[in-house]
Amino acid sequence: MPVCETSCFLLPLRRVARNRSSEIEGRLSGSKPLRLIHSNMSALSGQVQTVLGPIEPDQLGVTMTHEHLTMTFECCYSTPAPGDETVAQAPIQMKNLFWLNQNPYSSHENLLLVQETDAVREELHEYRKAGGRTIVENTTQGISRDLPCLRQLAIDTGVHIIGGAGFYVDATHSEATRKMTVEKLTDIIVSEVLHGADGTGIRCGVIGEIGCSWPLTDSEVKVLKATAHAQTKLGCPAIIHPGRNPAAPFEIVRILQEAGGDISKTVMSHLDRTIFDNGELLEFANLGSYLEYDLFGTEMLNYALYLDVDMPSDSQRVKTLAFLVQEGYEDNILIAHDVHTKNRLTKYGGHGYSHILKNIVPKMLVRGISQTHIDKILIDNPKRWLTFK
Numbered sequence: 001m002p003v004c005e006t007s008c009f010l011l012p013l014r015r016v017a018r019n020r021s022s023e024i025e026g027r028l029s030g031s032k033p034l035r036l037i038h039s040n041m042s043a044l045s046g047q048v049q050t051v052l053g054p055i056e057p058d059q060l061g062v063t064m065t066h067e068h069l070t071m072t073f074e075c076c077y078s079t080p081a082p083g084d085e086t087v088a089q090a091p092i093q094m095k096n097l098f099w100l101n102q103n104p105y106s107s108h109e110n111l112l113l114v115q116e117t118d119a120v121r122e123e124l125h126e127y128r129k130a131g132g133r134t135i136v137e138n139t140t141q142g143i144s145r146d147l148p149c150l151r152q153l154a155i156d157t158g159v160h161i162i163g164g165a166g167f168y169v170d171a172t173h174s175e176a177t178r179k180m181t182v183e184k185l186t187d188i189i190v191s192e193v194l195h196g197a198d199g200t201g202i203r204c205g206v207i208g209e210i211g212c213s214w215p216l217t218d219s220e221v222k223v224l225k226a227t228a229h230a231q232t233k234l235g236c237p238a239i240i241h242p243g244r245n246p247a248a249p250f251e252i253v254r255i256l257q258e259a260g261g262d263i264s265k266t267v268m269s270h271l272d273r274t275i276f277d278n279g280e281l282l283e284f285a286n287l288g289s290y291l292e293y294d295l296f297g298t299e300m301l302n303y304a305l306y307l308d309v310d311m312p313s314d315s316q317r318v319k320t321l322a323f324l325v326q327e328g329y330e331d332n333i334l335i336a337h338d339v340h341t342k343n344r345l346t347k348y349g350g351h352g353y354s355h356i357l358k359n360i361v362p363k364m365l366v367r368g369i370s371q372t373h374i375d376k377i378l379i380d381n382p383k384r385w386l387t388f389k
C-alpha cells in the first residue's frame, strides 16, 4: 500500500451550490438516454435498498453510514516497529490491548473481522437497544464482502443493513479488474445494485466505499468514472474512501463531477484523517458532498498508514462537527465508527457500534450541538442520502 505524499495543492474546481437541483438532469433533458435513465431509476425511486429488499426511507431511523460487519483488511498490514514483532504475533489478549489500539494494522489476527460474526451479532443487538436502527455496510470487492452474512445478520438482529457495490483501493484490484474499461466497470456496479453481487442475488443499496489511494491510480480513476456513470443511471447514493492527503477529496469530486456524478448524493468518508485546516474544510464543504466523520472511537498517537497525520481525538471530532454546524453545514454531516478491525469490537475492549449513541451524542449536546441538529446528522441526512432518486 503506497504511503501518501504530503504535498497539498488545491485543484481548480467548479463550485456547486449545496443541494443544487440536478444540472445533470437538465443537461440530458429530452435526450433518449434520459428516458432509459428514468426507466432504470423508477424501480427503486423513493426507496432505500437493504440486503433484505427495498424499504421506505422513514423506516431507517438512526443510521451509522459507515461500518463494516465482516471483512478482511490484510491489504493494509503494516510491518511492526523494530522490537514489536513478538507482541504483533501474539494472540490478542488483555495485556496487548494498549499496543493493539496504537498499532491495529500490525497484527495479522486483528485484520480478520471476518472471524467475529458472533460478536458482531451481539453488538448489533446492543446497537438496537441503544436506539440504532440501520447500518450502511461499506465492504466492497477486494476486502472480502460477504452479502449472505449481512443478510443473516439483518434477519437475526432486525437491524436494517445496506450493502456496498463496487471496488476498494487499487492494492486489492485483481489484474482482470485493472484491465476493465469504464463501461465494463459501470456494468458491474449497476448489476450489483439492480441484480445482486457476487452471484448471490443480494442487491447493494449504495455504491462504495469506493477505494482511492494517494495519488490515485489509473484503475481507481476508471472506477471513479464508473461510479459516476452508474450513479447517473441509477440515481443512487455513493460513498468514497479518499486517499490520505488533503487534496484527495477535491480531486475525487472533480473527477466525479466531470463524469456526470451527483455530488449531492455522494459521501466523502474519513475526513477526520484527511482535511485538518478549517478553511480548507469549508472550501471542501462548499462543493456539496456529504461530509463524513467516521472514525469515532479511534484514538491513536501514530497513525501507521500516514505518520504525518495527528489522528484527532473524539473530542476534536465533536469540536469540528460543532464548527460545521455553526457554519451552516448541518444538512451535510454524517457520522460513524468505521469498525474494520477486531480491536474496535467491545469483545476486545473496543468501543463497538454503539459508542456514538452512548457517548458521543451526550458529548455533542454538552458542546452545544442541539438535539435537532443531532437528529439531522443521525436520521434526516442518512435518509436523504440513501433514498434513490
Ligand SMILES: CCC(=O)NCCS(=O)(=O)O
Residues within 6 Å of the ligand: 068, 073, 143, 241, 270, 273, 295, 305, 338, 340
Ligand atoms: C475498509 C476500512 C477502511 O478503509 N477504513 C479506513 C481506514 S483509514 O484509511 O481511515 O485509516
